[in-house]
Every structure is written in structure tokens, then in C-alpha cells.
Amino acid sequence: MSVARFWRETPRRYNLGGCRCPTCETVYFPPRGVCPVCAKHRQSIGRMEPYQLSGEGEVVTFTIVHDAAEGFEMQVPYALAIVRTVEGPQLTGSVVDIDPSEVSIGLRVRATFRKLREEGAAGVIHYGYKFAPMDERHRPPKRPGRSERVPSAAGAPVAATSGP
């Protein structure tokens, strides 16, 4: 992948930056320019709002990769899962910090920040989200009365009063 192409995707890969329809409040990841589910979807054109995913979710389905693509040989076997985030969007990512045999459908996970691949020994290093098992201690505390932006587990600020 070219440096420029990956760099353009940094907000998504580093921080799970999605978008939300201002009318029906459906959340999308990656972000898109129009809401396809709205009855008045034309009204969403140009009005989709940036929306930060929390990084929390659960495994919908997964596979164990034994024959890895180039650049991932050192990590086999590893679990590759489709994760349904609490905000709705489903995304694909590795599940780390767990024996692959212990990954199961319904496993609660949180986004973690890992190295995705390297462009050889001299090239750029790509970073982004993967998923790790989540316990209650990694659920950001609710702070009633605080309305300013606070960080999310996925990195970038999220409105403390918004989101599920």
C-alpha cells in the first residue's frame, strides 16, 4: 500500500473515526457521504456528521488464519473477526492478547492500537486498530455532569454525553 493511501486512511485506522446521519442517527464506519437508509436520504448529502466510535463491540463471527498473507507470517495462527461495535457498524480486525482457540462468537472486545504491517525493513510502518478481550475495567467511566470532550478507548475525543 502506498504511503499516501494509508496516510489518507489514518483517522479511520488510528481512531475509528466514522460518521452519523443527522436525521436517522445511523452510524457508519468507514464514513460515507450519504445515508442510504434514510427515507429522506437526499437530505443527508453533505450533512453527515463526524462520529467517533468507542472501540467497544462483540465478535459476530471469526476465523483462525494459519496461512497468512505476506507480512503477517510472524503472527500465525491468529484470529480474524467481524466485530459489531456498540454503535452499530461491523468491522473486521484481528483479535489479539488471547489464544486464538479461546476466541468465540459473542466475545466482548475493545479496540487496541497495534502495528498492522511494515513495508519491508526500510519502508514505512502501518499502525491501526485491532481488538483485544474487554473486561469491565476497560469500560470508560460515566461522569455525570461532564459535558466537555473526553478521550475514548479508540483515541480521539468523543462527546461525553453522546453515544450509547
Add this chain to the structure above:
Amino acid sequence: MKQDTGIVSYGAYVPRYRITPTEIGRVWGTDGAAMGAGLAVKRKSVPAPDEDTITISTEALRTALIRGAIDPQEIGAIYVGSESHPYAVKPTATVVAQAVGATPNLTAADFEFACKAGTAAIQTCLGLVGAEMVRYGVAIGSDTSQGAPGDALEYSASAGGAAFVIGRERVIATVRHTVSYTTDTPDFWRREGQHYPSHGGRFTGEPAYFRHVTECAHRMMEQAGTTPKSYAHVVFHQPNGKFPQRVGKQLGFTDAQMRYGLVTPYIGNTYSGAALIGLANVLDVAKPGDQVLVVGYGSGAGSDAFDLLVTDEIARYDRTYGTPVQEFLDGGVEIPYAVYAKFRGKIRMGGS
């Protein structure tokens, strides 16, 4: 220095995998158990193939920001201290800043001073915050260091890091004093392009670690008007488990004072992260009114010392979010040397 400046929040991260000195010695035909006992290192942490100083720093800082409910856009400076930055040229700090949502209105840079780059970053942040140039400054000490296969360093060099948010509001531990002690002492180095560091063997002891830590601690207590009895906790840089315990005894500290600050026996030497993870472990249990002495050390050589006072704010601070340091010390998954060699890139691969 300004009496209201100090630590607002903190977070630590240690990778999941562990290897024992016995297992390392088994491969090299040496008595690994005796080596571990001599170094007072039971296990050391090993980063997964997809972890490095950038990912460790990011995890530690994300924990700190959530615990302290800190808006990353209020961070004015991020400095990452490490001797294992993934790039020789391209900052670790910019990736970390982007990954926590702190960009673009901040300054960021990488520090290197062997094992004390993280404490040097704290001093820099204290200056910026104290001068009211930034609201929050972030100092991170993080490493994924390596010793050459079979070298004594291989029994202790490990991976981990801790992040500290420095500010003047909601301070959980005030930094009352800081001093440094620096000389040109070539006890440990790594030349440009070299994969593994070199060291002066026994020369790393008396003229290097012990002289600098002792002198710096004495200067710190002299300036603060304290004695060893003044402190509830003390944290020394810990290249192994033995050096900090010996220097602590020499300075007049008890095992009880060193208990929480000593983490290397359980996770190995995390280099720039070592003293800072020890401090994070202390803050995990500290009570209001506790005085804490921290003395870092970096080869080359220098020591930075801090006299901290834990404030009443720590009772309101959320220490429940994230993994407590004690769990990193107790937990982990042990791996054999072959897996360790694969994870750490010690195996020559086809096409490489």
C-alpha cells in the same frame, strides 16, 4: 519550582508475553536460574510481533487520558523517551499524538537518554506547564529493548512503558523538587546501525549506576530538606532487581519503602519505562500525604530525581479504569525461547 505543578494522570502498559531466565539459559547452555537469581529477575516481558514503542506508548497514554478525563485537544506537548524508537528518523511522538487525538495543535518530539529519557521528558513538561506555555504536557517512557543473544542483557531487557500527564489542575501528585546529576560515563551504548547495545560489564555498576543514583538522591534530599524516613515510597531505576535494592539499602531505605516501586523482578528491565512503571505502581496504592522519591538513571550517564507529594485529589481520581500495574506483574503468558526468538526478529527469514 511552582508548587502546584505535578502529575494529573498516569497509565502503564506491559505486553502480555513472558520468558524466564531459566528458559533463556537452557538455550545458551548456562545456568539461567542462577543468572536470574543473581539479577533478581524472575521473568521478563516480551512484546508481541505487532507491538513496539509506539503501540506501548499509545496504550499507556490512552489509559491515562481516560482515567483523568482529559480532553486530548488540551495537550500542548507530547514527548516520548525511548532507546527503541521504531524509526531512526520519524518521530514516535507524532504517531502517538495522532492515535490519541491530540493533533495538530501541539508540539511533539522524541527523547533518547538510555533508560532515563522518560524522566527527562517529565522535567521538560514540568518546565512547559510551570511556565504556562501548555495546559497539559505528556511524558512517556517506553521501550522494547533487546540484548544480544546469549549476552547478560538478554536475561533482563524487556518491554513496557508508562505515560504521565503533567499539569496544574486536579494534580494527584505534586512535584515539589527535581534535580539531575549528569556526567560523560560510557557504561552502555549502541552505535548507529547496530542492532544490539554494548556495555562495559562491571563498569555499569559503581562508576555509573551507583554513583549517579546515589549522588542524585543525596542532592534531592538535601534540596528538599528530607531524609529517607520522610518517604512512604521510593522508586529507583531498575536495570535488574539487584541494583535498586542495593542502592536503596546504601541510602538508608527499607524494603517496605521500595516494595511497590520495584517491578523489574517480575517484568524485567523496561529501560525508559522501568522507573516510570514503578512510579505508576506506587500511585496505584498511594494515599494522600504520601511523599515519594523517584530517582531515574540513564547510561551515558545521568540521573533525574523527583520529590513528589501525593495530594487529596488522588482520592477523587479514577484508579479503577484499565489494568493495574500489579496485574501486569502477576499476569502474562510464558513462552519458550523459540517463540521469543521469532517474536523479537532474531530468526533470519528467507528474503530478508
